[in-house]
Amino acid sequence: MVTARPSSRPGASVAWLSRWSWFAAAAAAVPAGFAMGAARGAQLEPVARRLAPPAATGDEALAMGASVLAALVVLAGILLVVPLWALRRRHSRQVVRRSTASGQLQPDDLPAALLAAALWLTTAVAVALAVAVAQIGQPSADPELVASLSSGAGLTVGALTWAGSLATGVWAHRRARQVEPLEAVGVVRVEREADAEGPIPPIWTVLRVWAAGLVIEAVLGLGTYASGGSDANAGDYVSEWAYGVTVYPAVFAMLLLAALLVPARTRAAGLRVLADRRTRLSLLSVAIGVGLFFVVEPVGTVWLWVTAAVMAATALQLTSRGPQPWLGVALLLSYWYFGMTSDGDRAPAGEFALPSGLVGWGAVLVGTALTVREVVEHVRAHLGRVRSGVATP
Secondary structure, eight states: OEEOOGGGSTTOOOHHHHHHHHHHHHHHTHHHHHHHHHHHHHHHHHHHHHTSOTTOOHHHHHHHHHHHHHHHHHHHHHHHHHHHHHHHHHHHHHHHHHHHHHTSOOOOOHHHHHHHHHHHHHHHHHHHHHHHHHTTTOOOSOHHHHHHHTSHHHHHHHHHHHHHHHHHHHHHHHIIIIIHHHHHTTSEEEEEOOOTTSSOOOHHHHHHHHHHHHHHHHHHHHHHHHHTGGGOOHHHHHHHHHHHHTHHHHHHHHHHHHHHHSSHHHHHHHHHHHHSHHHHHHHHHHHHHHHHHHHSHHHHHHHHHHHHHHHHHHGGGHHHHSOTTHHHHHHHHHHHHHHHTOOTTOSOTTOOOOOOHHHHHHHHHHHHHHHHHHHHHHHHHHHOEEEEOTTOO
């Protein structure tokens, strides 16, 4: 472990992560908004009609009144969110002042966490209510998508996303607004691993994310299999597990690499990953496999499966050469998503089924707990552990 400044490695600063986690909380409230609109839309119609312009009548009045009501909800949300955001920053500045004066990081995160919870909850309620109101008098462009989002499965994923975004936002805000300023003045130190420009890490470090994904997928797959009852087909679940730990993560890794190469801010990191010899060999192997598939289909199929397994295991070197911990966290969350959406064809296309029974829900809880644990450990390994008092050996 080495001591480094926040700017010494790609992605070390997390100031932006707090904002993006807040946006994630807002997006997570959309399913609840659709469900609220379907269940309570009729009760909101009289209010919407009162807000319509006098000249409007019928359906036009309802739609215009709903738009005005949705705008008022958004405005009220902004008027509540901005003071909470300012109070949280003010609290962190006070923590920095007290810590600087005492020479030790003050562990009083509870007020900041409470302010963050109020901020996240206010945002979620405002977004959900605005989405519910906006549906009044408006035909849905995609009724199947709305039904899927507002289903029990959609609401569950939304609630988990909101909780995860809150935890991420609390941590990122503390790191950016308290730890990093105190590190700059020498009150705390952050112990980090060597950066991505250093030597190639041990093979276990490279394979750790994939090994965790194997376990997460297996546990979540057990939950869906146990929920299948007498119709459960072991072959279907084994097949979904195989795709979930080979093809899906391999494709996801290629998409992540492509996403790194587009923005100017991350292009250097993407080029560093692409310059790795093993990354180029993996991409060349994909091209060879596609060619073999059209010439000798069985051989090409086997070649592509093996290549996908290797690419999934090494994540195209994204976890060793790319900015961390962001890419590793994205890969770990993708394994959780693939596992949660493995329903063994028990749900219509484009949807996924929630587990049933004690074993099914137990597997989901265990799989989610494993995912959270691996995400936390991955973040700690790459962003470092905070140590109070640099003078202390």
